[in-house]
Amino acid sequence: MSELAARRRELVVANRILAHENVFDSYGHVSARHPVDPRQFLLAASVSPGQVGEADILLYGEDGEAVGGTTRAQYSERFIHAAIYAQRPDVQAVVHAHTPAVLPFTVAPVPLRPVLHVAAIIGEHIPLWDMHAEFGDTDLLVTAPAHAASLANALGNGRVVLMRGHGFTAAAGSLELAVRVAIYLGINAQAQAAAMALGEVRYLSPGEVAAADARMGSPRATGRVWDNWAQRCGLAKPLPVQA
Numbered sequence: 695m696s697e698l699a700a701r702r703r704e705l706v707v708a709n710r711i712l713a714h715e716n717v718f719d720s721y722g723h724v725s726a727r728h729p730v731d732p733r734q735f736l737l738a739a740s741v742s743p744g745q746v747g748e749a750d751i752l753l754y755g756e757d758g759e760a761v762g763g764t765t766r767a768q769y770s771e772r773f774i775h776a777a778i779y780a781q782r783p784d785v786q787a788v789v790h791a792h793t794p795a796v797l798p799f800t801v802a803p804v805p806l807r808p809v810l811h812v813a814a815i816i817g818e819h820i821p822l823w824d825m826h827a828e829f830g831d832t833d834l835l836v837t838a839p840a841h842a843a844s845l846a847n848a849l850g851n852g853r854v855v856l857m858r859g860h861g862f863t864a865a866a867g868s869l870e871l872a873v874r875v876a877i878y879l880g881i882n883a884q885a886q887a888a889a890m891a892l893g894e895v896r897y898l899s900p901g902e903v904a905a906a907d908a909r910m911g912s913p914r915a916t917g918r919v920w921d922n923w924a925q926r927c928g929l930a931k932p933l934p935v936q937a
């Protein structure tokens with residue numbers, strides 16, 4: 695299998711995992727940088743993530759447009775991916791989602807911060823991007839390159855940026871890590887909100903975030919997690935044939 699075919703297959707698995715783990719609903723999208731040409735990236739046509747197949751994966755250029763054009767309907771927020779790949783050479787994958795547990799933290803005056811060691815990978819300081827500050831009254835969708843560049847600026851060198859009244863975007867050095875960040879962002883948000891209802895919350899210290907991220911924040915630090923999620927959504931590798 696070529697590198698491109700392998701990346702396309704991995705991206706299908708990522709779509710299915712994020713749908714099955716309830717990071718995505720009918721909306722949301724995940725992309726991966728082209729394994730050979732870093733100016734391009736792979737992203738599905740406008741299909742709900744739980745139904746994405748290999749034939750739905752299109753190639754996109756730096757301008758956020760399909761390479762060679764396409765007759766398929768496309769995600770209107772595909773510029774998010776293009777802007778982040780352009781600004782962050784280290785990024786290999788991008789997830790954009792509207793995960794319910796995360797949404798309150800996009801509109802309340804409480805920062806989303808790691809409370810769990812497995813969630814240290816989301817980063818200690820998660821910026822909140824308010825589209826209204828720069829663009830006034832909009833429909834809150836990131837449908838233009840200028841919107842996406844502003845969002846990518848807010849992300850900075852981090853892995854997650856929250857988007858007011860909308861959702862979040864996550865970026866990482868591998869597809870596996872981007873998926874893990876997106877999933878544990880939601881788990882952390884749920885735990886943090888539940889803990890806040892009980893009393894004063896003890897967050898991870900900056901040193902704990904750094905130490906836990908050093909262990910868990912590298913690509914494929916925990917390959918068994920991806921394998922488990924893939925199996926849960928029905929895309930596990932077939933068992934080896936017994937001799």
Ligand SMILES: [Zn+2]
Binds near residue numbers: 771790791792860861
């Ligand atoms: Zn969105």
